[in-house]
Amino acid sequence: MASLLDALVTGLVYGGVYALLALGLTLQYGVARILNLAYGDFLIAAAVFATLLYQHYQLSPLVSLVLVAPISFLVHLLVYHLVFVQLERRSGSWRAMEASSILLAFGLSFVVSGAMLAIFGGKLFSYSYLLVPVHILGSVVPANRLLAFVLALVFGGIAYLLLVRTRIGTAIRAIAVDPDGAPLAGIDVRRWAGITFAFGGIICAAGGVLISMFQTFNVPMGVSFTLKALVVVIMGGVGNAVGALVAGLILGVTESFVARYVSPGLTLAAVYGLFVLAVLTMRTGILGRALR
């Protein structure tokens, strides 16, 4: 019994990283309607930033977290207005722009990772921070993972409340439902979709800084983070912040149970099995209707 509870608690906490990863992407993809394939590369950029600051100036990653959030917000806002809005102008409508935006995001991913590759090459980055045991319900987890879990909950909560309980949130959801019709209701699509995209960028950067605390990474790994996030986003329902949160935690718990009671070799198989099941049986993700 004790070990069951332990598997559950550690699984939940470790799933927090998945949830955090997916939250930013679900906002960008589901709400701002841009499947940002450069997501993982921006995440790596934030992680590299935090690592270098820590290694060269002994700056705590928690400080970098505060530093990197507004930077990432601005960068994403710029990217949105300089790249994606231009594409929308050319395409004539938001809907027409959606398919081509994927290709553009793919190109963006190469620009970001290529630039970093030119500077840092393929070398691995790694440091250790906040590696202190925290006891919860008889289980022990590292504080850095717990922080990722808590941040996922906080960002998930903020996103949910903003989207569902505020006027602006209603406007943003209107954009998600029909970006071409939203201006008829007096909604400034470019402005609010851009801000949502950039808010997703903040979460992306926060995820990067946190991951840098406990995971060894290098520049070419960006793609794998995008993929993982995408799996969780689709499972949780595109654009559904709470769904992403829940899906991420479910994945963590699944991995934890399979590793402990079946075989660690089957964790990935279990995760993808669950994913296929979710896609086949629940069209709009595990929480039923998506926000839009």
Next chain:
Amino acid sequence: MRVSRRHFLVTAAAFGASALLAACGGGEATPTPAPQATPTTAPAGQQPAASPTQGAAPAASPTVVSTQPTKTLRFGCAVSLSGPLAAGADVTIVASYKLWQRDVNEAGGFQLSDGRYMIDIIWADDQSNPEECIRQTQRLITQEKVDFLIPPYSTGINHAVAPIYHQNGYPQAAVATWVTAEDAQRFPYFFSFLGNPDVYAVDGIVGLLKYLNEQGKIGKRIAMPYVDAEFALDFVKPLRPALKDAGFDVVYDQGYPQDVSDLQSVVTEIMRLEPDAVVGITYPNDTMLYVPPMKVLGFNPPVLFLANGPNYYFFYGTYGDDAEGVMGLGGIDVRNQQIVDLYKRFAEFNGQEADRWGGHVYYMVGQVIQQAFERVGKVDRKAIGEEIKNGTFDTVMGPVKLTNNVFLGHWLIGQWQRQPDGKLEYVAIMPRDRAAAEPLVPKPNWKS
């Protein structure tokens, strides 16, 4: 949400296609030094001189070459400059041969029978993809007409390009691969300077455990988690029966996927079994996932061996004093001043510390190639291959001679130990007759 299904399908298809592109051919945006051939051969008049196989040519353009012409030997290397293998390739092959190239050129180059030759290396990116490596290697041979090739990174890619090297008559003096007796028969000039997995597994790991057991420092319970990857499976195969024959009890024997993101569940299970030694057959990425849960759970086995990972300096960089006592493959003899100097020069030249398993090996292979070239006296690749196969070479590691195309004189196991200067160094502890220090067992406890 009426469009959701179509929307999802379109995006999924696009993503799949782009992921595929990324995996096999998306390198356009990545910076490869490949396209512009080399700086030294840039002046048109010197082009012929660059290839000694075509005979003496500096006279062809006396107006360009004013002083004594610098003759150049062109080496080609198609290696993973991007993609998942880039991390390993960068700190080993790329960094080591760049240092070697500088050292050779500063010392005046290769002395062949018709004069001195500077070394030029043409780098190409295989994007961590065997097929791309074949393409790039062919390009280096047919278009760049390189005089010699430096083999790529990883077992899989080295075996993929072996036929190309063989067909074109280029010796393959590789490090990051295994070469079996069968390989050596098919490709007579396919060499591995890394050793072979049986020796590491049996003489190294099992030898060490036996040694410690005889001294009464550890019992017989071994936990052996491993990563599901080619390299690890090659290791586990000889290791399992060897452990059994030596009377050890393998209490944990489970694989986990290569892109695992945490190992707390695995470590929890191993901790419950209370083994005397944890022998993880790992890759660098998953190696880094062992220490955090072990520290957090307070699990400190008497022996912690993680195959491929502790040998990288970033292991020490990440965990600092916690690295003390952790073992892995490789190791260096800190009493050998030539080796110590080499590592110092490597760090100064590259701005990063070398890998304590392969760092000196690549450099040593460079020395072997130089001596083979100089003994043959000209670019006769068959004769050079024959010389590497049979000759004995004087290197930073002392005399080097191959056995069945494989170099076996390595340090097998290293351990991070405290040195007189207060820092940790990854010193060789196996095999015992060439070891630099006694194993530090039981491993010191994790620092707070």
